[in-house]
Amino acid sequence: MTEQCSPCKQLHIFEYSNNVKIIIHIDSLALGNAIGGTRMLPYDSVESAIQDVKKLSSAMSLKAAIHGLNQGGGKCVIFNPEKLHFNEIAPLYTSALNQLAGSFIAANDMGISIKMINDIRHLSPFLISSNQLIDDPSYFTALGVFHCIQYITKNHLDTTIPNIKIQGLGRSGAPLCKMLLDSGFKVSAYDIKVSHVEQFKKHPNFSALDETNWFSLPCDIFAPCASGNVITNSNVHLINSKFVCGTANNPCENMAVINTLHSHHIQFIPDFVSNGGGLIYAAGTYHQLSRKEIIDKIKNIPKLISKLSCSSSNMYVNALSIANEKISSFVNES
Ligand code: NAD
Numbered sequence: 001m002t003e004q005c006s007p008c009k010q011l012h013i014f015e016y017s018n019n020v021k022i023i024i025h026i027d028s029l030a031l032g033n034a035i036g037g038t039r040m041l042p043y044d045s046v047e048s049a050i051q052d053v054k055k056l057s058s059a060m061s062l063k064a065a066i067h068g069l070n071q072g073g074g075k076c077v078i079f080n081p082e083k084l085h086f087n088e089i090a091p092l093y094t095s096a097l098n099q100l101a102g103s104f105i106a107a108n109d110m111g112i113s114i115k116m117i118n119d120i121r122h123l124s125p126f127l128i129s130s131n132q133l134i135d136d137p138s139y140f141t142a143l144g145v146f147h148c149i150q151y152i153t154k155n156h157l158d159t160t161i162p163n164i165k166i167q168g169l170g171r172s173g174a175p176l177c178k179m180l181l182d183s184g185f186k187v188s189a190y191d192i193k194v195s196h197v198e199q200f201k202k203h204p205n206f207s208a209l210d211e212t213n214w215f216s217l218p219c220d221i222f223a224p225c226a227s228g229n230v231i232t233n234s235n236v237h238l239i240n241s242k243f244v245c246g247t248a249n250n251p252c253e254n255m256a257v258i259n260t261l262h263s264h265h266i267q268f269i270p271d272f273v274s275n276g277g278g279l280i281y282a283a284g285t286y287h288q289l290s291r292k293e294i295i296d297k298i299k300n301i302p303k304l305i306s307k308l309s310c311s312s313s314n315m316y317v318n319a320l321s322i323a324n325e326k327i328s329s330f331v332n333e334s
Pocket of ligand 1: 109110111137138139141168171172173190191192193225226228248249275278
């Protein structure tokens, strides 16, 4: 089933047996073919999977535009209520990608590892690893956030060794934690999986936080690196940091939360700015840029922060308007 939601947006739902659905949402093709990850999480309903894919794909359009990539935004979620192994689903998934004929280029995301994508690269030319085996983009996502944190520390904090609090030490949070500790930052972290925290416990600059109070403990920079919607209308008043800058997509529940952070003088670095490193790596590798070219682009992410903080309105609003302007100016030109 394909639904044309608006002139640019397309929702494609490919249905298979065992109630498996490959759901691909293309949010925008204005700047180029859409690129984005594939998620396989236990969704409660098809409707919640569709809501997730729409929200995530629109963030991908903004991310590609703000980072100057000639890509549109898209995302795929796999609805898999019977928990079939990915190997069973892979031929359906790649056939769905092939039917879209390159309007969507797929990467990995939560529930799908880069190994799973590398292992099936022969089945579709529309996987980010189709041209070459690729590394996990998560490292590059973490690298972008690391450079943002370094920039904030140098330009906006009155301490040289700030306290960074991380939620989630998974594929992006763990490398971020390691980069920060290796560079002399103090890091505290909370993860629901104790084993993810264990690896850092011996480091003298690391402290493990527990479930009961991790959220409200003060820090200079809070780095949400787990799932989205962690800062909500009901807990935003507990945030005790000067900055929020992490890898998580949509860490704020809604715009009201973002506005509350701003009014409390807590600077929220827009997620689609801070976490763009993985997309820059994925798109760059697909287009066969060198590693140095990719890393140089990622090191430039903090320049966006200075651009966004030059007016009194909040950075998120400024970032939205820059990204949307880029997308719409291209649509108007063509
Ligand atoms: P992941 O699944 O590898 O890691 C998430 C970690 O958070 C896990 O260790 C998990 O145990 C922990 N966690 C889950 N719920 C938690 C909770 N309530 N409290 C504390 N810890 C919790 O995921 P990831 O790839 O690192 O992605 C994390 C976030 O960053 C997601 O929102 C993802 O969409 C976003 N993101 C990731 C990338 C990337 O390249 N990996 C790129 C852009 C955005």
